[in-house]
Amino acid sequence: MFPFDAEVLASSYALYNAAVWPAQPVALALALAALWLAAAPRAWSGRIVGAILAAGWAWCGLVFFPQHFAALDFMAPVYAGAFLLQAALLLFSLVWRRRGLRAPGDAAGLGGLALAALALFALPLISGLGGAGFAAARIVGLAPGPTVLFTLALLLLFEGRPPWLLLPIPLLWCGVAAVTGWALSVPESLAVPVLALPSLALFAWRARAAK
């Protein structure tokens, strides 16, 4: 039961992108920096990547949902709270606890890098090649869908046991996106749970390999 349709959703992303310009190149630069740090990790890389991920979630919780999406959807405050909570969890788990990144040598690491790169470009391409257009592209760090996918992929590259505490909220958003995509026939939303599945499979593979 969504209070808007697909055309309005695309229009709202286009207006949002116009309103926050030039945040897009900044967000993409930060995401590419995170990707580079994950591909060639140093001792402090985990904290920087964690902070970049938390910044994307915090932006969605402080700017996207309350200032732009709230006009359309009465659920926006709930989503904003969840994204802010995830930002806090990322800061605690990755930055505060100084969790390190590992060299991406195994399937989970290489897969995580590939999926993170995909998260940067897949959803904007779906928008651009579909009906919504590039103006309505969902950009990592600025929109919830790609932020969730990018986070799930990069979490595969952190040392130690899979960070289970950091998975529930992204998974819940995958559920919201799945229902949105299905109910409103929005390919960008449907792509979120579909593209999250490989990351989840790699988490399971890592957990099993660690036993």
Added chain:
Amino acid sequence: MTRYWQTSRRAVLGGLAALPLAGRLATAQEAPITRTIPSSGEELPVIGMGSWITFNVGRDARLRDARAEVLRAFFDRGGRVIDCSPMYGTSAEVIGYGLEKLGRPPQLFSASKVWTWLQSDGPEQMEEQRAAWGVERFDLLQVHNLLNWDGHLETLKQWKAEGRVRYLGITTSHGSRHDEMEAVMQSQPLDFVQFTYNILDREAEERLLPLAADRGQAVLVNRPFRQKALIRHVEGHPLPDWAAEFGATTWPQFLLKFIVAHPAVTCVIPATSRADHMAENMTALSGPLPDQALRRRMVDHVESL
């Protein structure tokens, strides 16, 4: 199992008996079909307009202009009742934009709702809605989905006494909470009630519609097409020949006439984002209405599709 027409209330049956005559009169004059608000005697056209989803278009100027054209099609064809809610996002702003663009049609009958847990938040929310519409006062304010209905009705009674609103009411939808709805209808001095009723969702025929007739409460009907599901259910099937008996030439007209033929219904409020669909909906505002036998046949036919 099919439930056709189980009410035994005199008022409703009396209304049904009069339907064929009402239909012939309407045919002769092609006048808009109207119903009376029992608490005041004011007449309202039986086709109104909802705004759930369809008017929540945000700040997009192109979409706002398109919705203004929907409003134009509505008013040009005799429409008056527009229903909204604070739950519907930017719908109130978009309605206000359209009304301003059309020069504030004087025939507007404005209906909105209060939808918040706290009674103390109600006045501010209703005032925000009023400002968004750009009206001096609402004609009708309803407690949305019975949320804190006792608290908000207390406020609305006070507002009505002060002349800040003309009518008050309560709403539900999707066939939910009919027991509670019935209890409030029994105990409160309501001018309007709003609930779901359509050719496949006919639970309201059992208790709510007869009770509204008995209690002198006007009835707004929401979800006449089950959002779009009923249209999808019938599209692709030819309209039966006998639909011509009550002047139906399209499926939306067929489905709307089924609803407004119930004598306890005051106004049905279909929502659309398209001016051509609005024009199509408004064709149900005139011409004959199906009698009880035809309504039964309509149910059988749609259920068989």
